[in-house]
Amino acid sequence: MTFNGGYNVMLEGAPSPGIAPYQKPEVLYLPLFSESLDFSNLQVEHGEAVTKGQILAKDPINFSVPLLAPMDGTVNLERAERHIALENLSSAKEGAAMQAEDENQRQTLLRMGVWSSLARVDSGRIPDPENTPACVVIPVSRLEPFFPDAQTLLKDALEQFGAGLDLLHKILGDTEVMLICAEHDSGIKSQLQTVTAERSAWLKLFEVPELYPFDSPALAAQLNDLNPEKTWATDLQAVLAVRAAIEDNHPFVKRIISVSGPMVDSPGHHQLPIGYPLADLGFRNGGVPLRVVNGGVLTGTAVESAQLGLDCGCRSLNVLEEMTKREVLAFVQPGFTKRSYSNTFASFFKPLFKEKFTTALGGEARPCVFCGFCESVCPAGIIPHLIYRYLDHDRPEDAYRVEFDKCIDCGLCSYVCVSKINHLELFRAERQRAIAEAIEGE
Amino acid sequence: MKWLSDLFDSFRPQFEKRGNLAFLKPLYEAIEFIFFYPPARTATAPHVRDPLDIKRYMSIVIVALLPSICASIWFFGPRILLMILVSYAVGGLVEVIFACVRKTEIHEGFFVTGILFPLILPPATPLWVVAVGIFVGVFFGKEVFGGTGHNIFNPALVGRLFITISFPTILTSGWTAPGAWRGAVDAVSSATPMALAKTQGVLTPATDLLLGIPSGSVGETFRIGIIVGGIFLMLTRVSNWRVPVSYLVSVCVFAFVAGLFGWAPATAEGGASAFSFALFNLLGGSVLFGAMFMACCPVTSCYTLPGKYIFGIGCGVLTVLIRVFSGYVEGVMFSIVIMNSFAPLIDHVVLQMRYRSVETQGN
Numbered sequence: 101m102t103f104n105g106g107y108n109v110m111l112e113g114a115p116s117p118g119i120a121p122y123q124k125p126e127v128l129y130l131p132l133f134s135e136s137l138d139f140s141n142l143q144v145e146h147g148e149a150v151t152k153g154q155i156l157a158k159d160p161i162n163f164s165v166p167l168l169a170p171m172d173g174t175v176n177l178e179r180a181e182r183h184i185a186l187e188n189l190s191s192a193k194e195g196a197a198m199q200a201e202d203e204n205q206r207q208t209l210l211r212m213g214v215w216s217s218l219a220r221v222d223s224g225r226i227p228d229p230e231n232t233p234a235c236v237v238i239p240v241s242r243l244e245p246f247f248p249d250a251q252t253l254l255k256d257a258l259e260q261f262g263a264g265l266d267l268l269h270k271i272l273g274d275t276e277v278m279l280i281c282a283e284h285d286s287g288i289k290s291q292l293q294t295v296t297a298e299r300s301a302w303l304k305l306f307e308v309p310e311l312y313p314f315d316s317p318a319l320a321a322q323l324n325d326l327n328p329e330k331t332w333a334t335d336l337q338a339v340l341a342v343r344a345a346i347e348d349n350h351p352f353v354k355r356i357i358s359v360s361g362p363m364v365d366s367p368g369h370h371q372l373p374i375g376y377p378l379a380d381l382g383f384r385n386g387g388v389p390l391r392v393v394n395g396g397v398l399t400g401t402a403v404e405s406a407q408l409g410l411d412c413g414c415r416s417l418n419v420l421e422e423m424t425k426r427e428v429l430a431f432v433q434p435g436f437t438k439r440s441y442s443n444t445f446a447s448f449f450k451p452l453f454k455e456k457f458t459t460a461l462g463g464e465a466r467p468c469v470f471c472g473f474c475e476s477v478c479p480a481g482i483i484p485h486l487i488y489r490y491l492d493h494d495r496p497e498d499a500y501r502v503e504f505d506k507c508i509d510c511g512l513c514s515y516v517c518v519s520k521i522n523h524l525e526l527f528r529a530e531r532q533r534a535i536a537e538a539i540e541g542e
Numbered sequence: 543m544k545w546l547s548d549l550f551d552s553f554r555p556q557f558e559k560r561g562n563l564a565f566l567k568p569l570y571e572a573i574e575f576i577f578f579y580p581p582a583r584t585a586t587a588p589h590v591r592d593p594l595d596i597k598r599y600m601s602i603v604i605v606a607l608l609p610s611i612c613a614s615i616w617f618f619g620p621r622i623l624l625m626i627l628v629s630y631a632v633g634g635l636v637e638v639i640f641a642c643v644r645k646t647e648i649h650e651g652f653f654v655t656g657i658l659f660p661l662i663l664p665p666a667t668p669l670w671v672v673a674v675g676i677f678v679g680v681f682f683g684k685e686v687f688g689g690t691g692h693n694i695f696n697p698a699l700v701g702r703l704f705i706t707i708s709f710p711t712i713l714t715s716g717w718t719a720p721g722a723w724r725g726a727v728d729a730v731s732s733a734t735p736m737a738l739a740k741t742q743g744v745l746t747p748a749t750d751l752l753l754g755i756p757s758g759s760v761g762e763t764f765r766i767g768i769i770v771g772g773i774f775l776m777l778t779r780v781s782n783w784r785v786p787v788s789y790l791v792s793v794c795v796f797a798f799v800a801g802l803f804g805w806a807p808a809t810a811e812g813g814a815s816a817f818s819f820a821l822f823n824l825l826g827g828s829v830l831f832g833a834m835f836m837a838c839c840p841v842t843s844c845y846t847l848p849g850k851y852i853f854g855i856g857c858g859v860l861t862v863l864i865r866v867f868s869g870y871v872e873g874v875m876f877s878i879v880i881m882n883s884f885a886p887l888i889d890h891v892v893l894q895m896r897y898r899s900v901e902t903q904g905n
């Protein structure tokens with residue numbers, strides 16, 4: 101197995117293992133959107149009392165995946181725009197979500213809010229519950245800064261994880277399952293080996309070097325010759341949620357979130373209900389402007405100020421300082437504190453260190469100078485600057501001819517670019533366009 | 543630095559939309575942004591970026607040239623500084639005018655062109671020739687193509703080629719002996735090693751070449767400095783090692799072959815002397831400088847990896863062919879310019895082959 105490219109961004113503020121307690125919320129703000137979902141179909145009315153696990157809204161475009169009430173409470177539709185506010189909260193007696201007589205287990209997963217944690221690797225979209233994958237890929241070690249670490253998620257839950265895998269395998273039509281694990285993550289690896297040992301017929305462990313983005317399901321599909329159209333991806337928590345939903349009748353309304361990055365005082369994990377007020381997390385009141393990134397710092401999206409609570413797709417929040425200062429003669433400074441993919445900074449002579457990144461672009465936008473960094477860092481073995489040029493000149497056919505479809509959306513090309521070109525933004529726009537076109541064609 | 547930023551702030555309105563110097567905005571911004579970076583931030587993912595930018599990237603090339611520059615001043619006197627100054631002033635003017643007319647930013651590529659150009663001239667080149675050369679180089683070599691990143695030819699080489707063809711006498715009489723300005727050597731001027739080899743069959747010893755004792759272009763004589771600078775450039779990843787290495791290796795190999803076949807000057811026939819002919823070709827003339835600083839220019843060489851090898855080998859073969867068979871004593875400049883013009887074609891063919899094979903595999 102040969103791996104191309106890859107690069108580790110050494111960010112400060114990794115979440116420490118273990119789940120830290122959190123303050124009980126007064127009110128929950130459930131966003132009617134997430135990165136991939138749009139809950140436009142409301143199922144409740146203003147002032148209605150709801151119980152935990154009750155469906156508040158559905159996304160009609162994505163197989164009606166639901167937004168669930170994480171606790172008992174009263175719906176307030178007027179408190180915040182594009183959010184359902186849940187007031188008078190009380191913790192419910194467990195379980196109690198209704199089950200239709202003829203419901204199959206896939207529908208249970210859908211109703212319990214687990215299905216939306218599945219994604220097709222070719223498009224990133226939620227898969228059709230009627231379809232069956234050939235393989236489900238689950239990244240266990242996460243290499244992008246930062247996501248909840250596997251050690252924390254799997255603590256005391258290894259057996260449940262195994263049971264979740266068994267269920268997933270069965271529910272998804274005897275699909276194969278592949279776990280991605282970093283080679284050096286020896287603690288996790290040995291735990292996973294005990295899980296895979298009993299299930300070797302359909303469960304594989306794919307070991308990858310500890311380098312971003314080799315944990316990518318799309319890359320794993322390419323390297324293992326899986327058909328991307330029949331490969332789905334999900335994550336550790338979703339596997340645990342499958343078991344909880346099927347065996348214990350628990351809706352998937354709480355997430356373990358890592359709150360991390362250089363601007364968080366004590367980076368760690370919290371188990372929070374969807375809709376948990378972001379303001380209560382306490383990182384918004386520093387003296388400097390901050391950017392809260394939903395997801396990893398290379399691929400995540402910035403949380404808009406209009407978003408008040410955790411959305412249902414959130415796995416991690418990473419907090420960076422917004423760059424507002426102007427650097428003085430930055431290009432002639434030796435650069436002991438900055439590390440670069442090139443070896444043009446004096447930090448080259450220092451051992452690896454964690455860096456306090458900000459949102460600085462670090463230079464001015466320029467035309468491509470063909471330095472080749474984007475190509476050498478690209479894990480997919482394609483030529484990002486060439487594809488960028490084709491797409492920029494509105495020639496998508498040429499871009500696909502030079503294997504744009506292999507791009508796994510990791511963002512490293514934009515990260516390293518000397519000319520500060522943002523390939524990723526254009527690539528994502530093109531993929532959106534292609535998906536929209538495909539949907540229209542159907 | 544507060545006073546400086548205040549100063550910039552007080553001047554800025556003059557250059558804004560309705561200010562009376564608005565047409566000079568690119569110049570103003572270029573100067574301001576040298577001192578104070580614009581506080582640009584990422585807008586979307588990736589939210590963090592590598593700290594390397596184009597200014598530092600280009601500065602690294604100048605750093606790598608420092609040994610050559612210092613040595614050239616030591617060898618040929620402070621006059622070299624004047625040549626560099628003229629080159630920057632005239633080339634900069636062209637760049638600024640184009641940026642102001644096009645209303646774009648001033649691009650940093652010019653910092654490298656402006657220093658490379660004087661370094662590939664004979665040390666006694668009159669200053670007005672320097673001015674004409676850099677003007678032609680920047681204007682026709684770069685700006686007419688649309689500026690840095692869009693040019694096909696290395697602008698410094700275009701300028702050099704232009705004055706080679708236009709002012710042949712000035713160039714052939716201009717070979718000052720290193721150290722002559724200090725009275726360190728008796729001769730005022732001397733033939734270059736390449737000319738000696740061609741006309742008299744004399745191969746200058748390698749140690750002399752390395753130390754820069756024989757005459758040559760401004761920056762090409764002190765070859766230890768070039769090697770150090772070139773390796774530095776490759777280690778920082780600013781230049782891709784594939785081009786210089788394949789260039790230098792192919793020069794050695796083909797010069798050796800030429801020596802074996804007896805195409806070399808009379809003294810260099812036979813096995814052992816074919817080897818010394820290869821070594822001479824590697825060190826003599828501007829091969830090292832050309833390979834380390836000109837051929838590897840990422841914009842004008844190939845960007846595909848196989849293309850880089852082809853480009854380097856092509857330069858090497860052409861250099862030896864021109865040296866051995868043509869009326870010119872030196873072939874580095876011509877070979878790089880010729881390969882520059884083939885680079886887009888080579889990339890095209892490489893891409894065709896690469897992606898056709900993918901298509902057929904898929905079927």
Ligand code: SF4
Nearest residue numbers: 478507508510511513
């Ligand atoms: S082209 Fe795609 S896969 Fe390659 S580095 Fe860029 S985002 Fe990553």
Ligand code: SF4
Nearest residue numbers: 468469471472474517
């Ligand atoms: S990293 Fe940027 S400047 Fe370098 S080749 Fe890629 S797109 Fe061009």
